[in-house]
Amino acid sequence: MKKTFSLTHPKIALARRVEAVKHEIKKYQTRERKKALPADTDFWDFDCKFGSNADDARVIHVAEINKEIDQLVAAEQDSFYLEVLAIGRQRQKLASLSQPGDDDDDLDVSGE
Structure with a gap:
């Protein structure tokens, strides 16, 4: 989605227009x-x-x-540009929580 959103409308209040834009996104x-x-x-x-454009x-x-x-509405700007592109990603493996050389003797994982 690459779109410039306008927040002004002659019949719709600003708050309702903002909610409609957020819902569309x-x-x-x-x-x-x-x-x-x-x-x-x-x-x-x-x-x-x-951005603004x-x-x-x-x-x-x-x-x-x-x-x-919300920041844009607070600054009283009437339009903004938003680009949202879906990208397929692969999850990254987390690094091991315990590093070599750490002293893990005081950890009790048994729950006792």
């Missing part, structure tokens, strides 16, 4: 997550860019979209 993410995953991927991730859009995390929209 969430609906897009849900729809993309339901698609079949490509081979060698575990989950859908999203690459996001946010496409030229000055900066990379943000998908969880920051609503915060960015």
Whole structure:
């Protein structure tokens, strides 16, 4: 999704328009997550860019979209550009919790 959203409407209040935009973005993410995953991927991730227009859009995390929209409304801007692209990703293995040389003698994993 690459779209410039307008927050102004002659008949719809600003708060309702903001909620409608957030809902449209969430609906897009849900729809993309339901698609079949490509081979060698575990989950859908999203690459996001946010800005006042496409030229000055900066990379943000998908969880920051609503915060960015709220900040934009607080600054009284009437439109913004959002790019959300679904990317299949593979989960990374976590590093071992205990590193070689650590003293793990005091850990009791038996629950006693």
